[in-house]
Amino acid sequence: MVRINPNKWIRIPPTIRQFWILARDGLSWQTVLLNRFTITLVLIVVITAGAQAYITTHDSGTITGQVVDESGDPVTNVTVVLVEMGLKNQVNRQTQTTDSTGHFSFPDTNALEFRIYAQNGELQSDVQRIHLYYRGQPYQVTLVLNGSERN
C-alpha cells in the first residue's frame, strides 16, 4: 500500500503530525458511522426526507366531497361554502355548487384549517371543522343536509 508522506515536501510540526496519527488510527468508518449519534441523525434525515417526498407528490390541494340528504341520497345544485381559517381569524371564503351526483370540488386550495358546510335555501348541513396535516393535502368530506335551519 502506497502511503503519502507529506513530510518529504514540507516540514509538518510534530503536534499536527501527532493529531493526524490520532485521527488516522483512532477513527475508523465503523466508529464514525455505527454509533448512536450518527444513527439518530441519519434516522431524522431519512424520516424528514421521506415526509417531504410524500408531501411533494401529494399536494394537489383538492378538497372534494359529496352532499347527501338524511336518507343518503345525493343532493344536486347545493352551495358548498369553504372558509379558510388562520390562527387569529378567517382568511378566505370560497363557494362551489354540487353537480348532478351531489359531488363538489375545490381545486388548488391552500388551506391548512377550514370550515365547510352546505346550504340550500333555508337548509344547512352541520359545519365541519377540519385541520389538515400539510398545505395542499387532498381531502374528502361528506356533508349531510339534515334540515337544520341556516344560521
Added chain:
Amino acid sequence: MSERNEFATSDDVRRTIERVYTVLSNVLTYNRLVQGVYFLIALSVTLLFFFPFYWLLKIALTWPTQTIYGGTPSLAFPDPQLFNFVRVFYTIDFLQFFLNSVIITVLAVGGTVIINSLAGYALRLDFYGKRAIMLFLVGALFVPTFVAILPLYLLSLKLGLLNTYLGVALPMMAGIVGTFIFKNSFEAVPDSTLESARLDGASELYIVFGVLWPLSKPAIATNVILTFISAWNAYLWPLVILTDREMYPLPLALATFTNRFQGNFAVAYAFAILVLVPAILVFILLQRQFIGSFVYSTLKQ
C-alpha cells in the same frame, strides 16, 4: 446427664432453623416495607416533577383549542391531534430558527469542550499562583451572569461580533464549572501515564486530546450536556446581541411567537415542546456518560 442435654436433637436443630428463618424473614419484610415506602415517595416526587411536562403535552395535543376552555379539566387525552405542531411550522419559519439554534449550540459546545479541557489541564499542572487563580475562579462563580452582560456587549462591539452567531456563542465557550469538571477528571489520571506519553514524544496538546480525553468521557459528556442546555435555552444574551430577527434562536422565536399570538396557548405549548425535544434527545443519547460522571464523583468522594 442425659444424652438429650449434651447433643442437639433433630428437633432442636429444626427449632433453631425456624427461629433464624423467622428473624431473617422479619428483617427482609421490614426492608421490603422500607424499600416500598422509598419507592412510593420517589414515584410521587417523579410524578410531581413530570406533571407540568405532561400538562404541556396534553394542551399541545388538544384540537380544536377551544375545548381547553370548556368542560371539566381532565388528565386524560381524549382525542390527541398533532395539528398545533403543524400550525407552528406553517406560521413561522421554524426551520430557520432551528438552524440558528443548532449553529449557536454547536459553536458553544465545540468551543467549550476544547477551551475548558485546555483550562482544566492547565489547572492540573503545578505552577506559581495556581491557588490564587483557583480562588479567583471560585469567586467568579458568585458573580451573576447579568452583571457581565454590559461588559460582554462592549467587548463584542469592539470585536465586531454584534449580530453574529460567533458573538452569541463566544461567551458560552468557556465555563468555570466545566473547567473544574475537566480538572477533576484529569487529576484522576496518574502522573505516570502522562510521563510515559511525554517520554514517547507526545506534545502537551496530544496529551490533552489524545491521552486525557479518551480517559475522561464522562467529563466531556457532562460538559456537552451542560453547555448544550444553557446554549439551547439562552434568552437574554442573544436578545442583547442580535438585532436581526432572522438570526434569532428558538427561545427568542418562542417569545416573539407568544407575544404575536397571545391567547393561543395550545400552539405556544406545541412550540415549547418542539424547543424541548432536541435537548431531551441529547440528554438521552449522553445519559450513560452523564450519570457515569455522577457515579464517578460519588465514588471519588
